[in-house]
Amino acid sequence: MKATLIIAANTFKETIRNKVLYNILLVAGVALFLSMSFGDLSVFSRAQVMADFGLATMSITGLLLAVFIGVAMLGTEVSSKTVYGILTKPVNRESFILGKFFGLLSILMLNFALIAAVFFISISLLGTSVKFTLTWAVVLIAVEMAVMISASIFFSSFTTPTLAAIFSIGFYIAGHLNTMIGIGAKQQNSPVWRALLKFIYYIFPNLEHFNIRAQVVYGISIPEGYIMNALFYGFLYTILLLSLSILFFSRKDL
Amino acid sequence: MNAIELSNVSKIYQKDFWAKRIPAVSNLSFIAKKNRVTGFVGPNGAGKTTTIKMIMGLVFPYAGSVKIYGKDSRLKEARKGVAFLSEQPYFYSHLKVSETLRFAAELLDLDKPVVKNEIDRVLALVNLTEKAGSRVKELSKGMQQRLNMAQALLGDPHTLILDEPMSGMDPPGRRLFRNLFSDLALKGKTIFFSSHVLDDIEAVCDDVVVLSKGKLTFCGEINEILDRGFLGTEINVSDLSPDDFLHLRSLNCEIRDLEKNSYQLFVPGNSDPGQIQNFLFSRSIKVDSISRCSMSLEELLYGSSDGSKDSRDNAEISASSELSELKT
Amino acid sequence: MIRSGILITLSVLSIAGICFTQKKLTSITGPSWNQESMTYLPGQNRIENALLGFQSTVSHYLWIRTVLYFGSHYITDRNFPWLVQMVDIITRLNPYFYPAYEFAGLMIPDLCRNPDASRAILERGIFYLGDTRWNIAFYLGTIYYKYYDDPETAAQYYALASRVPGENSHKLAGLASSYYRKSGKAQEGKNLLLFMYETSESPDVKKYLKDRLHKEYGVLQ
Numbered sequence: 001m002k003a004t005l006i007i008a009a010n011t012f013k014e015t016i017r018n019k020v021l022y023n024i025l026l027v028a029g030v031a032l033f034l035s036m037s038f039g040d041l042s043v044f045s046r047a048q049v050m051a052d053f054g055l056a057t058m059s060i061t062g063l064l065l066a067v068f069i070g071v072a073m074l075g076t077e078v079s080s081k082t083v084y085g086i087l088t089k090p091v092n093r094e095s096f097i098l099g100k101f102f103g104l105l106s107i108l109m110l111n112f113a114l115i116a117a118v119f120f121i122s123i124s125l126l127g128t129s130v131k132f133t134l135t136w137a138v139v140l141i142a143v144e145m146a147v148m149i150s151a152s153i154f155f156s157s158f159t160t161p162t163l164a165a166i167f168s169i170g171f172y173i174a175g176h177l178n179t180m181i182g183i184g185a186k187q188q189n190s191p192v193w194r195a196l197l198k199f200i201y202y203i204f205p206n207l208e209h210f211n212i213r214a215q216v217v218y219g220i221s222i223p224e225g226y227i228m229n230a231l232f233y234g235f236l237y238t239i240l241l242l243s244l245s246i247l248f249f250s251r252k253d254l
Numbered sequence: 255m256n257a258i259e260l261s262n263v264s265k266i267y268q269k270d271f272w273a274k275r276i277p278a279v280s281n282l283s284f285i286a287k288k289n290r291v292t293g294f295v296g297p298n299g300a301g302k303t304t305t306i307k308m309i310m311g312l313v314f315p316y317a318g319s320v321k322i323y324g325k326d327s328r329l330k331e332a333r334k335g336v337a338f339l340s341e342q343p344y345f346y347s348h349l350k351v352s353e354t355l356r357f358a359a360e361l362l363d364l365d366k367p368v369v370k371n372e373i374d375r376v377l378a379l380v381n382l383t384e385k386a387g388s389r390v391k392e393l394s395k396g397m398q399q400r401l402n403m404a405q406a407l408l409g410d411p412h413t414l415i416l417d418e419p420m421s422g423m424d425p426p427g428r429r430l431f432r433n434l435f436s437d438l439a440l441k442g443k444t445i446f447f448s449s450h451v452l453d454d455i456e457a458v459c460d461d462v463v464v465l466s467k468g469k470l471t472f473c474g475e476i477n478e479i480l481d482r483g484f485l486g487t488e489i490n491v492s493d494l495s496p497d498d499f500l501h502l503r504s505l506n507c508e509i510r511d512l513e514k515n516s517y518q519l520f521v522p523g524n525s526d527p528g529q530i531q532n533f534l535f536s537r538s539i540k541v542d543s544i545s546r547c548s549m550s551l552e553e554l555l556y557g558s559s560d561g562s563k564d565s566r567d568n569a570e571i572s573a574s575s576e577l578s579e580l581k582t
Numbered sequence: 583m584i585r586s587g588i589l590i591t592l593s594v595l596s597i598a599g600i601c602f603t604q605k606k607l608t609s610i611t612g613p614s615w616n617q618e619s620m621t622y623l624p625g626q627n628r629i630e631n632a633l634l635g636f637q638s639t640v641s642h643y644l645w646i647r648t649v650l651y652f653g654s655h656y657i658t659d660r661n662f663p664w665l666v667q668m669v670d671i672i673t674r675l676n677p678y679f680y681p682a683y684e685f686a687g688l689m690i691p692d693l694c695r696n697p698d699a700s701r702a703i704l705e706r707g708i709f710y711l712g713d714t715r716w717n718i719a720f721y722l723g724t725i726y727y728k729y730y731d732d733p734e735t736a737a738q739y740y741a742l743a744s745r746v747p748g749e750n751s752h753k754l755a756g757l758a759s760s761y762y763r764k765s766g767k768a769q770e771g772k773n774l775l776l777f778m779y780e781t782s783e784s785p786d787v788k789k790y791l792k793d794r795l796h797k798e799y800g801v802l803q
Contacts, residue, residue: 006360010346017348081344085405088310088338089361090330094585180646182608202601209607223610233603240596243589250585254312 003095004102007086011103015069021107024068028061028115032122050126052217054119055137059211061115062145065108067168070152073100074249075161083254094246097153101242104149112142136227137216143234144210148172150241151205157249175207182206205237255324257413257444258286258309263318265304265468277468278304282318284463284473286446291439293455293476294448295555296465302448303341305465306417309446310338322413337411341418343398347391351382351401354390358405376404381430395422403431414438416447420454432458452552456480464555476551483549487527489519490542491534498537505529516542641676644668648682652689666690666699673703680715683707687721697729712742716754719743727761737761741774752778752787756794763798772799 015021032054074097077083086096116138123134151171155164178201185197209230215222265279279301286292296302307313308320311327325332345354355373364372377383380400385393393401399422406414420428428451435458438445449455455462455476462479464472472479492515494502502509507530508520521527534541648668655662669690672682686703690696704725707718723739726732740758744751755778762771772795779791779802795802 002363003361006357010349010357013353014346014348081340081342082346084312084338084340084344085358086361087312088333088340089358090333090363091361092330180650183650202604203597206604206607209604226607226610229603229607229610233600233607236596236599236603240593240600243593243596247586247589247593251314253314254307 001095003091004099007091007096007099008102008106011073011100012106015073015104015107018069018072020068021065021111024061024064025111025114027064028057028111029118031057031060032115032118050119050123051134052213054122055134055141055213055216058112058115058119058138058141059144062108062112062141063148063169063172065111066104066145066148067152067165067172069107070104070149071156071161071164071168073104074153074156075159075164078156078252078254079161081254087254093250097157097242097246097249101150101153104153105146108145108149109142112138112145131216133212133216133222136222137212140210140212140227140230140234143231144207147205147207147210147234147237147241150238150245154241154245154248157245157252171205172207175205176211178204178206179208206233209233255288256285256321257288257290257323258292258415258446259319259321259324260284260305260309261319261321263305263308263315263320265301265308265313266316279308279315279468282465282468282470284470286444286463287461288323288444289442290460291435291445291458292447292461292463293459294446294463294465295450295452295455295551296448296471299467300465301468302465303417306415306448309415335409335411336413336415337406337408339402339406339414339416339419341421343395343402345390345398345401348389350387350389351377351393352386354401355405355408359408362409364409372408376407379407379434380404396424396427399423400427400430403434411443413444414446416445418449419447420449420451428454452550452555456551462551479554480548480551483551483554484523485547485549486520486522486525487530488543488545488547489521489527489530489534490516490544491519492516492540492542494539498539501533502530505533520547637675641672641679641682644672644675645679645682648672648685652685660693662689662694665694666696670699670703673706677706677710680707680711683711683715683718683721687717687724691725691729697725701725708742713746716743716746716748716750719746720754723757723761733761734765734767737765737767737771744774744778752782752790755791759794759798768799772801775799776801 077100083096087093119138120134148168148171152164152168155167155171159167181197181204182201185194185201188194188197212222212226214220261283263279263282264277266275266277268275282301282305294302294306304313308315309322309327311329311333314328320327322332322336349357352373355376356369359369359372373386374383377386380403382397382400382404385397385401390398390401399419403419406416420431423431432454435445435447439458439460459476461474462472462476463470464479490512494509494517499509502519506522506525508522510518510520512518519530521530531541648665651668652662652665665685669682669686672679673686676682683704686700686707690700690703694700701722704718704722707715708722711718719739719742723736723743726739727736737758737760740754740761744754744758755774759771759775762768762774775791775795775798779788779795782788782791792802
C-alpha cells in the first residue's frame with residue numbers, strides 16, 4: 001500500500017510537469033469560453049447550451065487526458081525502461097499498476113475540479129443556479145474517465161503505446177455505441193448471433209450509463225437509484241480492468 | 255546460503271506468435287557466493303543482460319529457478335537489501351536529482367529522518383553533490399550513470415547487482431567506480447557485475463562466471479581460471495657462462511638475451527622451476543627477479559590479438575580450446 | 583499462484599456484477615432514456631467541413647439514431663420534436679440517402695404535423711433522386727393535395743412521378759389525370775394519357791390507358 005501511494009505521488013508530480021496537460025487544459029478553457037456564444041445559434045437558452053457544452057468539454061478533456069497521459073503512464077515507461085528504477089526495488093508489479101492509476105486519477109480529478117469550477121462560475125454568471133443534477137453529471141463523467149484510465153492502463157499492459165492509444169479510443173467509441181448492440185441483439189433471429197451480441201453487450205462497457213447530459217439540460221427527472229447503480233457499474237468496471245492489467249503486467253517481460 | 259543461485263535456467267524469446275523462437279539462455283546453472291565479488295563475462299549476445307534481468311525479476315525464465323538468498327527472484331522480498339544498476343541510466347527526466355533519489359529512498363522504505371542524510375551521503379560518494387538541484391535531463395551521460403550508482407547505494411544494500419556499471423564512463427569516472435567497488439568489497443558486500451572490461455574483472459573479482467552463446471563455460475574462482483592460463487615463470491639473471499647455457503637448455507629452459515650480460519630465462523609451465531632455481535643457486539648465479547607469466551583473462555577468453563608466433567602462442571591456443579570445453 | 587487466483591476471482595466477480603448492474607440500469611431507465619440532442623448542431627455547410635469527407639458515413643450513423651429515436655418515441659409519448667431536424671441533416675449531408683425521404687414523406691406530415699418541413703425535404707430529394715425514385719414526387723403530390731388543398735400542383739407532381747420508368751408509371755399517369763380533372767385542367771390530363779398511350783410499347787399498359795381515356799374523356803373507343 002505504501003509503495004502504491006509513493007508511486008501515485010511521483011506520478012502526480014511527473015504529470016503535473018508534463019506540457020501536454022496544460023495544452024489540453026487550454027483547449028478545454030477555450031471550448032468553454034466559446035460555448036458561451038453557442039447559445040445564440042440554438043433555439044434553447046444560453047444556460048442550457050453552456051451546461052450541455054460544458055459537460056461535453058469535460059468529457060472530451062477527460063478522454064484526452066485518460067488516453068494520452070494514461071498510455072504514457074505505463075506504455076512509454078515500459079518502452080523507455082524508467083520502470084526499471086521502480087520494479088528492481090522491493091515493489092510489487094501490482095503496486096506499480098495501482099500507483100499509476102491513482103496518480104493519474106488524482107491529476108484528472110484536479111483538472112476536473114478546475115474545469116468544473118470555471119464551468120459552475122460561468123453558469124452562475126449567466127444568472128442560473130447550479131442544479132444538484134449538474135453536479136451528479138460531473139461526478140458521472142469523472143467515473144467514466146476513471147474507467148477510461150483503467151482501460152488505457154489495461155491496453156498498455158500488453159501492447160505498444162501506439163496500439164494502446166488506438167484501442168483506448170476504440171473502447172470509448174464502442175462504449176458509446178453499446179446501446180445499439182443491445183437493440184441489435186433483440187432483433188436477431190439466429191440464436192447464435194443473438195447470444196453473441198448479448199454477450200458483447202454485457203461485457204463491453206456501456207459508457208452511456210454515465211451520460212446524463214440530456215437529462216440535466218432538459219430538466220428530465222433521473223429515476224431513483226440510477227446514480228448509485230451507475231457509480232457502482234463504473235467502480236466494478238474499473239476493478240475488472242485493473243485486475244486484468246495486473247494479471248497481464250505480472251507476466252510481462254520488461 | 256548463496257547470494258545468487260541459478261538452476262537449469264532457460265530463456266526463450268519470441269517476438270510474436272509467428273516469429274522464430276530464439277534461445278537467449280540454455281540450461282544455465284551457477285552460483286554467486288555471499289560476501290564475494292563475482293564478475294560475469296561473455297561476448298556480446300552471450301545472454302548476460304538477460305540473466306541479470308532474470309535475477310532482478312524483470313524477465314521470467316522459461317524453465318528453471320532463479321533465487322536470491324534462497325528466495326524466488328520474482329518475489330519483492332528477494333530484492334530487499336539488493337541494489338541494481340542498469341547498463342543505461344533510466345530516469346524520469348522532469349525530476350531533479352534530489353527528487354529522483356528521494357523517490358528511490360521512499361521505495362526502499364527508508365526512515366524519513368535518515369533520507370536526507372542518506373541522499374547527501376550517496377551524492378558525495380559519486381561526486382554529484384553540486385548537482386542535487388539540477389533536473390536529470392540537464393546531466394551528461396556520465397553524470398547520469400553516477401546518479402544511477404548513487405541510487406544503487408541508497409540504504410547501504412548488502413548486495414549489488416550491476417550490469418556494465420562502467421559503460422559510458424570517462425577515465426576519472428571509471429577510477430571512481432573501481433575505488434568504490436574495492437571499498438564495498440572490503441566492507442564484505444556481495445557484488446555481482448558484468449563487464450566487457452576484463453582488466454576490471456581481473457583486478458577486482460574473487461570469482462568469475464563465463465557465458466558464451468547462452469551457455470555456461472566457467473564458474474569458479476578467478477585464480478583458478480588464471481592458473482589455467484599459466485604459461486611459465488620468468489627469471490631474470492646476470493652473468494651466465496656457456497656451460498650454464500647448455501645446462502639450462504637441457505632443463506627445458508628458454509633463454510633470451512636482454513641488455514649486456516643480462517638474460518631472461520623462461521621456464522615453461524609444465525617444467526619444474528625448482529630444478530632451475532636449485533641450479534642457479536648452486537652456481538651462485540645472480541637472480542634479479544622472478545615473475546609468473548600468465549595469459550590475461552581477455553587472452554584466455556578471446557585469444558591474443560597480435561597473432562605472434564612463439565611457443566607461448568601455442569600454449570595460449572591450447573589453453574583457449576581447453577577453456578571452451580570446461581564445464582563446472 | 584495465489585495472487586493470480588485472487589485476481590481471476592476478482593475479475594469474474596466484477597463481470598458478474600457488471601452484467602447485473604447493466605441489466606438494472608437498463609430496466610430503471612426504459613427505452614426513451616437516451617434523448618437526442620440537436621440543440622446546437624450547426625448548419626449543413628459547417629458540419630460538412632468538420633466531417634472531412636465522411637458525410638455519407640455520418641449520415642448512415644445518424645439514420646440509425648433517427649430510427650431508434652423514432653421507435654422509442656412511437657411506443658411512448660408519440661412526440662417527435664427532433665425528427666424533422668434529424669431527417670433534414672441526413673438529407674443535407676447525403677442527398678442521395680433515399681430512406682430519409684421516405685420518412686419525410688410518410689411520417690413527418692402526420693406524426694410531426696409539419697407538412698412544410700416535409701415538402702422542403704422532399705423538394706430537395708426531387709432534385710437529386712427525381713429521375714430514379716417516383717415515390718418522392720408521389721409524396722409531394724399527396725402533401726399538396728391533402729394539406730394545401732392544391733390539386734393542380736398535386737397533379738403536376740403525380741405527372742412527374744409517372745415519368746420515372748417503372749411498372750406503375752401508367753397508373754401514376756392515371757392518378758395525375760384524375761387530379762388534373764379535379765383542378766379543372768382536364769385537357770392537360772387527357773394530353774398526358776394520350777402521350778403515354780402513344781409512346782408505350784406494352785399491350786397491357788396500352789389497354790389500361792385506352793380504357794381510362796375512354797371512361798374519363800370519351801376517346802379511343
